[in-house]
Amino acid sequence: MEVKRMPHLAGSLVKIAACGILLLAGTQRFSSTYTDFSRWFDLSTIDAPKPSVVRVARTEHGYQLMRNGEPYFIRGAGAVGAVHLDLLTRLGGNSIRTWAADGLGPVLDEANQKGITVMIGLWVAHGRHGFDYSNPKMVAAQLEEFRAKVRKYKDHPALLIWGVGNEAEGTGEDKDFWRALNDIAAMIQQEDPNHPTCTVVAEIGGPKISMIKRLCPAIDILGVNSYKGLQTLPDRLLKAGWNKPYIMTEYGPPGPWSWEVPTTKWGAPIEMTSTQKAQYYEKGYNAAVATQSARCLGSYAFIWGDKQEGTSTWFGLLMPDGRMLASTLSVGKMWTGKEPAEQAPEIISLQSKSFAREVKAGQVIRVALKARHAVNETLTVKWDLRDETAPRRPGDDSEQEPAAHGIDAVRSSDELLVFRAPEKEGAYRLFVYVVDAAGYVATANMPFYVGKVPPPAPVKK
Numbered sequence: 001m002e003v004k005r006m007p008h009l010a011g012s013l014v015k016i017a018a019c020g021i022l023l024l025a026g027t028q029r030f031s032s033t034y035t036d037f038s039r040w041f042d043l044s045t046i047d048a049p050k051p052s053v054v055r056v057a058r059t060e061h062g063y064q065l066m067r068n069g070e071p072y073f074i075r076g077a078g079a080v081g082a083v084h085l086d087l088l089t090r091l092g093g094n095s096i097r098t099w100a101a102d103g104l105g106p107v108l109d110e111a112n113q114k115g116i117t118v119m120i121g122l123w124v125a126h127g128r129h130g131f132d133y134s135n136p137k138m139v140a141a142q143l144e145e146f147r148a149k150v151r152k153y154k155d156h157p158a159l160l161i162w163g164v165g166n167e168a169e170g171t172g173e174d175k176d177f178w179r180a181l182n183d184i185a186a187m188i189q190q191e192d193p194n195h196p197t198c199t200v201v202a203e204i205g206g207p208k209i210s211m212i213k214r215l216c217p218a219i220d221i222l223g224v225n226s227y228k229g230l231q232t233l234p235d236r237l238l239k240a241g242w243n244k245p246y247i248m249t250e251y252g253p254p255g256p257w258s259w260e261v262p263t264t265k266w267g268a269p270i271e272m273t274s275t276q277k278a279q280y281y282e283k284g285y286n287a288a289v290a291t292q293s294a295r296c297l298g299s300y301a302f303i304w305g306d307k308q309e310g311t312s313t314w315f316g317l318l319m320p321d322g323r324m325l326a327s328t329l330s331v332g333k334m335w336t337g338k339e340p341a342e343q344a345p346e347i348i349s350l351q352s353k354s355f356a357r358e359v360k361a362g363q364v365i366r367v368a369l370k371a372r373h374a375v376n377e378t379l380t381v382k383w384d385l386r387d388e389t390a391p392r393r394p395g396d397d398s399e400q401e402p403a404a405h406g407i408d409a410v411r412s413s414d415e416l417l418v419f420r421a422p423e424k425e426g427a428y429r430l431f432v433y434v435v436d437a438a439g440y441v442a443t444a445n446m447p448f449y450v451g452k453v454p455p456p457a458p459v460k461k
Contacts, residue, residue: 049112051155053194056220056245062294063245067117067160074160074298075335076119077317078250082110083305084322089114091332097249097300099123099166101149108158117160119198119249119300120153122146124165124181133176139183146184147191154192162188163249164199167225172201172208178215185218196220200249203229209240221297223249228260230284234292248299251284252327253277256310264356266427268388268447269310273347275442278326285334301331308401311389311429313443323439343374344440350432355446358453359421364410367417367446369432377436381414383407388427388447402429425451 055066065072076095096116100123111118125131125142132138153159164185185197200223201208212219222242226233230251254260256269263269289299306316317328326344333340348370359365373379387402411418427449434442
């Protein structure tokens with residue numbers, strides 16, 4: 001870099017520009033070994049990013065989130081890391097939610113550069129993982145761990161809300177848990193009065209709402225993760241006695257759990273097509289978010305990126321390489337209120353006599369696909385055969401993507417796959433991916449079982 005002398009600035013103070021360019025004043029020769037910059041620059045004049053100030057305000061009609069004095073409605077998605085944030089903002093998103101705060105600095109920095117806020121999650125331990133909330137030492141150690149994280153990130157300008165726990169409540173009956181949760185929230189209010197606290201529960205059944213109201217006065221906002229029950233959630237919240245603000249902290253299609261979707265006789269969940277999921281996102285959002293502005297402060301769709309849970313396609317709003325689905329465009333429509341300029345392929349049906357049935361080893365299976373595109377773009381079809389997910393785990397626990405198998409195809413086209421079932425007994429799932437010329441994707445799948453499904457193990461008395 002060329003540095004020119006500027007005699008007319010001699011004796012004056014020169015700031016370091018925010019972009020990193022150094023302007024040297026005076027005629028003193030610059031040496032690369034000279035390190036006492038305080039003699040040359042007035043470092044106190046450098047403007048550091050200011051922390052945000054977020055409040056939950058009462059209004060004539062209900063509640064409103066205020067950020068730096070301006071109304072702020074959350075149009076967000078849950079994200080693991082700073083993934084495809086440019087795309088999120090292009091679709092109209094303004095916030096992401098994390099589940100934990102480990103190594104979060106780079107994520108906050110990138111989000112702030114793109115004008116995105118972050119609901120920072122503090123991963124409150126789950127009792128099912130062995131944490132004992134009746135153990136004072138364990139509880140105290142966890143609180144101090146969170147205190148350090150709060151002190152580390154409380155002044156970051158991207159911070160919006162503290163998320164105190166995610167589905168850590170279990171059945172909701174453990175009073176020791178709720179007291180410990182409130183202590184964490186109270187600590188946050190003491191350490192950081194500029195950002196509200198929110199705890200996130202898995203639906204609202206049992207005593208969860210009554211426990212929070214009675215034992216957690218330091219919680220400012222309720223976060224609810226809801227899938228199949230999303231469309232009825234506002235009414236159920238009122239019936240449960242919750243009249244304070246809430247955020248939809250996770251929402252999407254019905255999950256891969258036996259109480260939300262049909263399952264096969266061997267326990268494999270039946271997954272919606274990506275086309276059906278897009279419709280479900282929109283219906284749920286309209287019922288629980290868009291029409292509830294007096295109480296709902298916004299939402300975080302699940303999940304920005306991809307995740308293996310139930311299957312590799314169940315929840316992801318993006319493919320692993322960042323390509324979009326109809327659900328992605330649907331969420332963008334909800335954020336902006338505008339119809340998307342582009343459209344994804346649609347899967348009308350995926351049909352087979354072997355769908356969710358037992359087949360013999362080597363049996364010929366016929367699968368018929370019916371797909372279309374609104375603007376008649378050329379579609380490319382890819383088939384993928386994998387083991388069924390096993391063991392299936394609760395949502396917070398990681399699953400391994402099942403192994404892939406070669407397809408012994410007898411006939412394959414964009415509308416029909418005829419193939420021989422694997423020789424090895426067990427549960428399988430056939431996926432289909434329909435891709436248009438612009439890279440938008442539609443997905444569907446079908447489970448089947450080679451051999452006879454073993455009878456369930458006897459229940460131990």
